[in-house]
Amino acid sequence: MPTAHCPAQNHLLAALPAAEFARLSANLELVPMPLGEALYESGGQLQHVYFPTTAIVSLLYVLENGASAEIAIVGNEGILGISIFMGGETTPSRAVVQSAGHGYRLGAQFLRDEFNRAGPVLHLLLRYTQALITQMTQTAVCNRHHMVEQQLCRWLLLSLDRLPTSTLTMTQELISNMLGVRREGVTEAAGQLQRAGLIHYSRGRIEVLDRPGLEKVVCECYAVVKRESDRLLADIGPGDLSHVLGTSGA
Amino acid sequence: MPTAHCPAQNHLLAALPAAEFARLSANLELVPMPLGEALYESGGQLQHVYFPTTAIVSLLYVLENGASAEIAIVGNEGILGISIFMGGETTPSRAVVQSAGHGYRLGAQFLRDEFNRAGPVLHLLLRYTQALITQMTQTAVCNRHHMVEQQLCRWLLLSLDRLPTSTLTMTQELISNMLGVRREGVTEAAGQLQRAGLIHYSRGRIEVLDRPGLEKVVCECYAVVKRESDRLLADIGPGDLSHVLGTSGA
DNA sequence: CACACTATGTTCGATGCCGTACACAGTTCA
DNA sequence: TGAACTGTGTACGGCATCGAACATAGTGTG
Numbered sequence: 001m002p003t004a005h006c007p008a009q010n011h012l013l014a015a016l017p018a019a020e021f022a023r024l025s026a027n028l029e030l031v032p033m034p035l036g037e038a039l040y041e042s043g044g045q046l047q048h049v050y051f052p053t054t055a056i057v058s059l060l061y062v063l064e065n066g067a068s069a070e071i072a073i074v075g076n077e078g079i080l081g082i083s084i085f086m087g088g089e090t091t092p093s094r095a096v097v098q099s100a101g102h103g104y105r106l107g108a109q110f111l112r113d114e115f116n117r118a119g120p121v122l123h124l125l126l127r128y129t130q131a132l133i134t135q136m137t138q139t140a141v142c143n144r145h146h147m148v149e150q151q152l153c154r155w156l157l158l159s160l161d162r163l164p165t166s167t168l169t170m171t172q173e174l175i176s177n178m179l180g181v182r183r184e185g186v187t188e189a190a191g192q193l194q195r196a197g198l199i200h201y202s203r204g205r206i207e208v209l210d211r212p213g214l215e216k217v218v219c220e221c222y223a224v225v226k227r228e229s230d231r232l233l234a235d236i237g238p239g240d241l242s243h244v245l246g247t248s249g250a
Numbered sequence: 251m252p253t254a255h256c257p258a259q260n261h262l263l264a265a266l267p268a269a270e271f272a273r274l275s276a277n278l279e280l281v282p283m284p285l286g287e288a289l290y291e292s293g294g295q296l297q298h299v300y301f302p303t304t305a306i307v308s309l310l311y312v313l314e315n316g317a318s319a320e321i322a323i324v325g326n327e328g329i330l331g332i333s334i335f336m337g338g339e340t341t342p343s344r345a346v347v348q349s350a351g352h353g354y355r356l357g358a359q360f361l362r363d364e365f366n367r368a369g370p371v372l373h374l375l376l377r378y379t380q381a382l383i384t385q386m387t388q389t390a391v392c393n394r395h396h397m398v399e400q401q402l403c404r405w406l407l408l409s410l411d412r413l414p415t416s417t418l419t420m421t422q423e424l425i426s427n428m429l430g431v432r433r434e435g436v437t438e439a440a441g442q443l444q445r446a447g448l449i450h451y452s453r454g455r456i457e458v459l460d461r462p463g464l465e466k467v468v469c470e471c472y473a474v475v476k477r478e479s480d481r482l483l484a485d486i487g488p489g490d491l492s493h494v495l496g497t498s499g500a
Numbered sequence: 501c502a503c504a505c506t507a508t509g510t511t512c513g514a515t516g517c518c519g520t521a522c523a524c525a526g527t528t529c530a
Numbered sequence: 531t532g533a534a535c536t537g538t539g540t541a542c543g544g545c546a547t548c549g550a551a552c553a554t555a556g557t558g559t560g
Contacts, residue, residue: 061391064470069394071387086380087373088482092474093387118368123337126376130336133383137321137343140390141311144319144430147546171507180394182548187508203507203556220314224342232338397516421537432518437538453526453537 005030007104009053011077011233012128020120028104033057035169039080039095046090048105049081055101056162058178060094069143069180070155072135073098075162077229082129084108085115085122098178099159099169127232134228142221148181149189153218155179156199158225160208168206193217255280257354259303261327261483262378270370278354283307285419289330289345296340298355299331305351306412308428310344319393319430320405322385323348325412327479332379334358335365335372348428349409349419377482384478392471398431399439403468405429406449408475410458418456443467 007025008014016024033039033055040046042062050057052075059071059080071093074080083091114121142151155178159168172190176183190206193199198214200207208214215222257275258264266274283289283305290296292312300307302325309321309330321343324330333341364371392401405428409418422440426433440456443449448464450457458464465472 059387061387063391063395067395069391071390083380085376086383087377088380088478091380092384092478116368118366118372122368126335127337129379130333130338130341133336133386134342136383136386136390137309137311140321140386140393141313141319141430143390143393145313145317173507180391183507184509184549185547187510188547191509201508228338228342423537433537434519434539435517437540438517441539451538 005053005102007051007053009076010051010079010104012079012124013051013104015124015233017120020114024106024114024121027110028106031103031105033097033101033103035097035100037097039097042092042094043090046081046084047108049079049084049108049111050095050103050105051079052076052101052103052162054164055097055103056099056159057103058096058098060096060178061092062094067180068177069139070178071139072132073155073158073162074132075159077162077233078128078132079125081108082125082132084111085125086129098174099163131229131232134232135225138221138225142219143180146219146221148179148185149192150217150219150221151179151181152186152189152193153214154222156206156208157211157214157218157222160211161226166208166211168208169204170206171204172201255303255352257301257303259326260301260329260354262329262374263301263354265374265483267370270364274356274364274371277360278356281353281355283347283351283353285347285350287347289347292342292344293340296331296334297358299329299334299358299361300345300353300355301329302326302351302353302412304414305347305353306349306409307353308346308348310346310428311342312344317430318427319389320428321389322382323405323408323412324382325409327412327483328378328382329375331358332375332382334361335375336379348424349413381479381482384482385475388471388475392469393430396469396471398429398435399442400467400469400471401429401431402436402439402443403464404472406456406458407461407464407468407472410461411476416458416461418458419454420456421454422451 007021007028013021013024028051033052039050039057054076056073056075057080058073060068061071062068080095083089115125142154152175155175156168160166172186173183176186179186190199190201193214194201196213198208198210198217200209257278263271263274278301283302289300289307304326306323306325307330308323310318311321312318330345333339365375392404402425405425406418410416422436423433426436429436440449440451443464444451446463448458448460448467450459
């Protein structure tokens with residue numbers, strides 16, 4: 001069967017009031033996001049923002065010596081290319097498709113114009129940006145203090161939250177690039193989780209068998225990111241942004 | 251002699267056009283920032299934003315077990331309390347004065363109103379926020395891949411950039427909290443730098459003797475943060491924000 | 501089926517940091 | 531001057547991860 005695509009599959013777009021949703025929709029372009037594709041490169045000029053629907057994208061930073069680390073995960077809850085509206089035009093990080101799927105893209109200038117209307121689009125995007133900041137800071141802390149096994153759990157749960165199924169397509173090699181550790185470290189950690197009956201691993205296919213179990217092993221970082229994302233974006237129902245706009249309550 | 255205080259000592263304020271600068275100045279309140287004071291706590295409601303002039307403030311994250319890590323450093327180039335205008339109201343991190351001094355504060359609602367004018371203040375604050383994001387992501391990567399000695403160099407240089415002198419008042423114990431490592435680790439690293447003649451350490455007073463030397467030892471992370479901050483904010487001269495506003499050039 | 505290739509599992513010594521313990525030096529204050 | 535305190539230096543075993551090398555098992559292809 002042909003998969004149905006719809007902009008509202010992206011939570012940010014879905015949260016927009018009807019007028020804004022209509023304006024944006026008319027200019028959205030459905031694009032496939034194949035595994036490994038770079039939506040933008042470090043320092044490169046961004047031509048579009050991307051709203052993933054079924055794909056998951058990693059914000060990845062690559063050091064001079066080739067070592068890398070994932071900064072944040074963006075799926076159908078978010079947007080890629082925030083520096084377009086933040087004003088910087090580019091960032092030092094890359095955006096790489098981590099799980100193949102689709103998304104919609106929008107021309108940079110069109111989004112800037114919409115943003116500069118200082119309406120719901122602006123407020124929604126800034127709220128999302130703050131959720132993203134939380135994810136980035138938590139990643140920094142987690143990198144410092146927690147073990148690979150816990151970080152793997154965090155990564156699995158964050159990915160799972162952005163997928164419809166409980167099966168991930170991802171080799172240990174790729175995961176190790178995301179977490180910024182050796183492939184063997186991932187093998188070790190994944191083996192632990194598998195022996196504990198939490199996941200099943202097989203040549204690039206990870207099946208999560210016991211999600212509550214994972215949540216017991218994961219460090220606090222996952223909950224912090226989740227809670228903060230929910231708090232910042234959950235009260236934004238489809239077509240209802242009154243509270244976002246009504247911040248000047250006094 | 252009595253130290254002269256002026257809002258323009260803060261680079262963000264200084265970069266505002268005359269009209270905006272005047273509006274804000276009328277509502278700024280000079281506040282002392284003593285060492286160790288928490289400008290805001292994790293999850294707490296923010297009442298003000300702060301523009302440091304002579305103080306340096308650390309964005310610090312404290313884990314459940316008490317371990318901590320610094321997320322970013324903010325001095326006279328920046329502002330504290332971005333979640334006020336980003337829309338989140340609070341953040342999970344703390345802001346702690348790392349180097350005593352002064353700063354100006356502004357009521358949350360006043361800043362929100364100013365921000366919602368969608369003028370120079372908005373664009374300037376968003377640009378700064380992106381520079382801050384760069385610093386946070388670079389911290390995450392640095393935590394993952396670089397050694398304590400290099401991270402200490404990065405920390406020293408970032409702090410130095412925000413101070414008028416080349417002397418820091420800071421015990422190794424405090425630095426270890428910032429970097430999220432043991433105090434002994436800092437002793438070790440500082441000893442290396444001292445033996446190399448780059449710094450002089452003495453009971454809470456660090457004197458940087460050879461800044462170029464430090465820049466040779468430091469990892470790439472420092473340069474990335476510096477370059478990106480300069481890029482995002484350098485072309486913003488005092489009272490000249492035409493380019494910030496004129497992003498819709500096409 | 502044979503072969504190449506990819507993904508995973510295992511081992512080994514090296515290393516960087518941790519946790520702990522304790523010695524020592526500079527500072528403050530009675 | 532001596533005691534208490536704070537800040538720094540040093541040592542030792544333990545552990546997580548690294549870097550490298552290699553073994554094994556699925557997968558795809560001719």
